């Protein structure tokens with residue numbers, strides 16, 4: 001897919017490889033006193049990277065993009081995920097356990113089994129925002145080629161996903 005921007009032609013690479021997935025436990029928080037029971041999903045990740053092709057007709061080696069995204073997915077695989085920035089969940093960590101206090105009740109988790117992510121809820125939209133921010137902030141993707149825009153999509157099952165984007169200079 002190519003979009004002309006006048007002085008510079010931009011191209012887009014779309015990646016949605018089998019390895020770009022992670023199985024994780026979570027519960028969605030709907031309000032201060034309503035949440036789901038704990039359960040899991042096989043989350044699938046897709047990325048769309050728009051930038052400038054070089055004189056060799058490449059926008060970097062997409063193998064580098066695949067390795068970076070698959071590495072981020074592997075880091076989330078087979079963990080129970082908790083939101084560290086939820087307005088409705090208070091987390092307390094004593095080193096051995098993480099205690100999640102929600103609506104007057106405390107859920108204990110073994111520290112070695114959970115990851116607390118800097119997001120507001122473990123939802124597809126917040127996971128997409130988190131992975132998009134990781135890709136931009138870690139800098140690895142932006143170092144591969146002159147990237148102008150990035151979109152990350154996270155699906156929790158067929159037919160449903162959340163998306164988040166970054167645009168240079170925005």
Ligand SMILES: Nc1nc2c(c(=O)[nH]1)N=C([C@H](O)[C@H](O)COP(=O)(O)OP(=O)(O)OP(=O)(O)O)CN2
Pocket residue numbers: 028036039122123124125156157158
């Ligand atoms: N805006 C959002 N709403 C909901 C999210 C979300 O991430 N963003 N997530 C959930 C839960 O994860 C819920 O467990 C999803 O369940 P469900 O839609 O049933 O998922 P399935 O894969 O089982 O889909 P089916 O339609 O049941 O086949 C809820 N809301």
